Amino acid sequence: MDFQQTVQQLINGIGLGSIYALIALGYTMVYGVLRFINFAHSDVLMLGAFSAFYIAPKVEKVMGPQSAAGAIVVIALAAVICACIGMLIEFLAYRPLRKRPKLTVLITAIGVSLFIEFSCQNPALFNSDTKRFPTLLPEKQFNFGGLVMGSNDIIVPLVTALLLGGMWFIVQKTKVGTAMRAVSFNQQAASLMGVPVNRIISFTFGLGSALAAIAGILYSIKAPGIEPLMGVQPGLRAFIAAVVGGIGNLPGAVLGGLLIGIVETFAGGIPGLSNYRDAIAFGILILILLFKPAGLLGRATIEKV
């Protein structure tokens, strides 16, 4: 592999990794406040892509085909829809289990995930065939001395960086963010200090689901075939990314996402390894957990009795 190919692979890897990072942000934020893995997150991603699929033609009629403003409207609408779905899932399935063991919630999350997947595969809803995702933006190719970069390869990392900045701002600089950190630190104490715990958790779910929707749309722009199980693979990778980076840690999620994306892209380029792509992400995860059980950027906690 010469230098040029390596750089090309790196660009592709960063593009893929950015999408994983966006999904991982949602996993990590929910884990931060509720300490459980929201298995349904990858299905919210799929619902985001499907919302965009159905909204796009209508927006196109009003805003004209393939306009930047139109794309932003589609993404924003899908994000709002998914934020509502996320909050609804939390309200119906997770809130009644707030005081129960974590394992119960985890299994419920698996149940919710299966429910969304199988309902969407039903012919009455989306059916299980693959649909072609509409072109939201015209793809331009840029050529930098032999390096080919699609406009999406630039947009996706930019959007991720922007959203990460936005998340950091919300969590660190706003009142809601302070409340989120308080709930994450100690739910009971936060509640005693007058933090509306339920509302904060709901807000976190909404935020995470909106990120998942945006990630789902970006993923579909890169690979424009959408079907009800499309979220499973990227969801699993992103979930690994979140754990690798240290679950509950925002920069960690992005770091993990980029790492998994880049390694996976490079492994895909090596003939003997390409069949093991699925196993590689898990391999990285296991190695990192064995040596740093709290993830790359996570802090080890001491269990107190």
Place this chain on the structure above:
Amino acid sequence: MPDPLPPAEKPAPVAARFSLLTGAKRWLFLGIAIAILLSQFSGEFNRYYLGIVIDVGIAIILAVSLNLINGHTGQFSLGHAGFMAVGGYFAAWLSLTLGPNAKMLFPVSLLAGGLLAALVGLVVGIPSLRLRGDYLAIVTLGFGEIIRVVAQTTDAVGAASGLKGIPKFTDLGWTFGLVAVTVYTITALVNSTYGRGFLAVHDDEIAAESSGIGTTRYKVTAFVTGAFFAGIAGGLYAHHKQFLSPTGFDWIKSIEIVVMVILGGMGRTVGVICAAILLTVMPELLREFSEYRMIVYALLIIFLMLLRPGGLFTLNRKRRSAA
């Protein structure tokens, strides 16, 4: 004044203590005998129902063995299908390699499959059981997926297109004989003096460790034993379906087994057996509504967790707090 000691129990006569037909062992041999007896008449039964009954038996072995890990010991493993795959593929490969003698050596193949699964369980368990809760779930899920990917890329076992033409050796006798052995071994293990350690790890790991119980050792023992029986179940499954496909061992399969354990009430053997029967028969009954079958299944998990987190068959007894 200290309470008076209870009168010492009269030691059982030597002959009875060493007899094969005392206590729980009686049920073990009764189970095996009934299984072998019934299997003599398998020609009389409808083949479709016979197939489902064997499916049920395999599901019971899987659920009861996972119950040792997830129920009694309180660890959360999401990789049981992986161990089943190891045992199934190895036993099937042995049967195909042995040729004409394979039928005679079927028990050896099954045992070899189980032992290899146990070995894999040991390799997986030693590093990953240092992790707790969610992390352990993720790592076991990861190992399960890695095993599936390896099966999918190994040409010796048919790679992605699956392993075909496995001889049909699994019958009622083998299946339910092994169900009896599994249930007996795991119940006896948990109820033994040694086995109290599993429950201690389940109830409070820190307290158990402070009382001098080697928690890691117990967790690894549970894991390896569970993996062994999952491997045996895999071997039975391979020689029942006569075809193995890597996609049949994905993490949805692991979740199915986990659901059986939860539905049965985490650590309640009888409940887990009932759940395994129910969850294997239910999809067959719902075959007409196949489009809605999995939706019903998913809703069942959610409502069960909301309404009956202690298991479907748990009566008003005080339930042990699930960790």
